[in-house]
Amino acid sequence: MPETTVRDAALDLLRELGMTTVFSNPGSTEIDLLAGLPDDVRFMLGLHEGSVVGMATGHALGTGRPALAVLHTTAGLGNAVGAIATARVNRAPVVVIVGQQDSRHLVNEPFLVGRLNGLAGEYPVWCGQPGSAADVPSLLLRATNEAMLHRGPAVLVVPTDYWSAPWPDGRELASPRRLTVATGVRAAEVEDYVDVLGAAASPVIVVGADADSAATWDAVGRLAEALGCAVWQEPFGARAGFRQDDPRFAGHLPAHRRQLRATLDPHDVVVVVGAPSLRQYLFDEGPLFSPGTRVLSLVVDPTEATVSTAEQLVLGSLAPACTALADRVRAVRAAPTPPGRPPQRRPRPPGPTRFDADGVLRELARRLPEDAVVVEECPSDRHRLLEALPARRPGGFFSAAMGGLGFAMPAAAGLRLAQPDRPVVAVVGDGSSMYAIQSLWSAQHYGIGVLYVVLANGGYAIMDQLAAPHGRAPWPRHLGLDISSMARGLGCRAERVSTTAELAASMDDLIPGLRAAEAPVLIEAVLDDGAHEGAKTE
Incomplete structure (x- = not known):
């Protein structure tokens, strides 16, 4: 009989926990874990670690269960810190395995060795490093429990040679296999x-x-x-x-x-x-x-x-x-009188020729089904989106609680994987999209049917607003981005529209089939210059 390895024990545990989707951007220190994965383990490649953890965050939020991300030593964990912070503040249970160099020559500080203790700061809810190879499955289980108990990312650092080490027959797991938190209120x-x-x-x-x-x-x-x-x-x-x-x-x-x-x-x-x-x-x-x-x-x-x-x-x-x-x-209490609906802010009507965010969101609102999931990352138009697209079902709205950019595009893909029966739409600014544009490749490659709507105002509109009282902003007013071309370069279908008629035709074509979509589509709505004058952040 072939010898059972630590990797075998870890994979069995992941099956038991229902964590058989692996989001990763791997390197050499993860080869021993990831090469030759069995058929029942689904591997999802992200082209940047922020997108990896972002997809895992969306998946965890969509399922309510821990998701698994695998990162490559210092560069991988370092690149993902912002996304880990977002997962923490969004209360997303994500288990993050970080590869470390071979333990047998760590003392010599070899190439790619990671000084990983504390690299993610205080954002992980728990961090662990096994003292020996046989500790890996126990700490993997503990990381999962910690992520669920504290609702946030748990980080486990594993030297690459530990995966192929023998797993001792009968070794117990030093963490509960099933952890239930009973918090009823009487x-x-x-x-x-x-x-x-x-x-x-x-x-x-x-x-x-x-x-x-x-x-x-x-x-x-x-x-x-x-x-x-x-x-x-x-x-x-x-x-x-x-x-x-x-x-x-x-x-x-x-x-x-x-x-x-x-x-x-x-x-x-x-x-x-x-x-x-x-x-x-x-x-x-x-x-x-x-x-x-x-x-x-x-x-x-x-x-x-x-x-x-x-x-x-x-x-x-x-x-x-x-x-x-x-x-x-x-x-x-005496029988109350139901309140009337308080006055609501409404999007301002568009001018006769203006193609603005209000108009784009109205067209989207007319077509989205009640159970659609909207993922927001459009800082200068967030208040407009909240007015136009009210959440009508639980789990119908998500945004980055941390406030950092780069969440919406990968998280939308993770949410769609977690809830394939619900239409998912990510509404992002063109500036915001650049923080995770590479996540479109993952959505395209793995057939994840998200609709991405990019509100292209041509610059950093929210920053322009914040800078206005203080003087002239030092950054360019117009960035000259062509998001749809970048999306097509990543293999994603993309359309660029600049009128309400073009937008309506595109949405009429795409949204009826969004629930069953097996590929992402991006609509870049090129807004009229000046559309954000007087915009508010909330």
């Missing part, structure tokens, strides 16, 4: 909230990314009905915490303290569900909430509990907590 645990909400004159709910599930959407709706109140989405929410075409949905909170206070000032009690804090963008003076406003919070993640500004906080599963709270509030 009515007694929200009783303090009932007293406050029972006496509230004008309560309101704010939802965050962690509320993005069918059960929590339903429970938040029940709570809003019991309170007779509106529901706002947190600023810069990376996922939708409530159905955004519901009459109770008020919109997206501003990311500036003064505007936030003014928006929430009519309410004496704010219930925050699934948001660690109401994250801001540019600094503004003053507190988040006006004096006298009582803030109650429900969170699911222990790390989020420590950064909340809430007066009271309950840690546990959001849907049971909201349901228990709704049932108790209904019993002690």
Whole structure:
């Protein structure tokens, strides 16, 4: 009988865990793991490590289970740090295996040796290095558990010679094969909230990314009905915490303290569900909430509990907590009057000849099915996208919680792999697309049917806006990019449109077949110059 190797034991474990898709940009230190993979393990090549981890992040977000990325020593991990940071803030469980040089001559610091400890900073939720080859499967299992428990990327560094080492017969795994976190919430645990909400004159709910599930959407709706109140989405929410075409949905909170206070000032009690804090963008003076406003919070993640500004906080599963709270509030509070839909910002109508982002997003909104997944990375037009494309199903909206660029294009491919029955559309700026343009090759090569819509304003519009009060920006106003040509060079079908008629014809051709699409398509919408004058970031 052939000897069982550490690699054999690791592959068996990955099968058991359901982690048989490997996203990678490999090098020599990963050959012993990846060469000759068995047929039941799917290998997905990315042409840059940021795209590798980005695809894995999208896959993990789409499945709710850990995804596996394999990177090449210092260069691979270094190139992926930004994407690892995004995975951390997006709460995506990603296991990252990083190859290291052969352990037998690490002491001599050979070519390609990696000084990998701490290279990704504090962004991994866990980092490990096996003391011996036989430790690899145990630490791989631990990395998976850590990624799920702490909802973020876990990094495991493995010397290349460890994979071919013998696996000791009967060696135990020093981490649970099945880890379940039971975080239910009983009515007694929200009783303090009932007293406050029972006496509230004008309560309101704010939802965050962690509320993005069918059960929590339903429970938040029940709570809003019991309170007779509106529901706002947190600023810069990376996922939708409530159905955004519901009459109770008020919109997206501003990311500036003064505007936030003014928006929430009519309410004496704010219930925050699934948001660690109401994250801001540019600094503004003053507190988040006006004096006298009582803030109650429900969170699911222990790390989020420590950064909340809430007066009271309950840690546990959001849907049971909201349901228990709704049932108790209904019993002690007078029958509420359902609120009317608050005033909504609407995209401005296009001029007679203007081809702008509003028009592109309207054309897209007219055609997308209700269960479509929209992945956003268009900073200067994010507020327009949120207005035009409300999330109507759980898991219908994703963006980079970290704020860094390069997430949307690879993440959209990973999401489509995870949920092949849902249409996936990535809406990105032309500047944003350059941070992960090479991910189109992976989508094309592996037949991943994502529609990429590029809002091409010709420059860094968001940076131009930020720089305007300070003087002339030192970067070029027009970058002269031709994204569709680059996409075609990577093998991806691409169309370049500059009028509403051309865009409509292209979308009419593509979107009806998007659910069954087996190849990516990119539409580059070349916007009229000046289309972003007066744009806002939120």
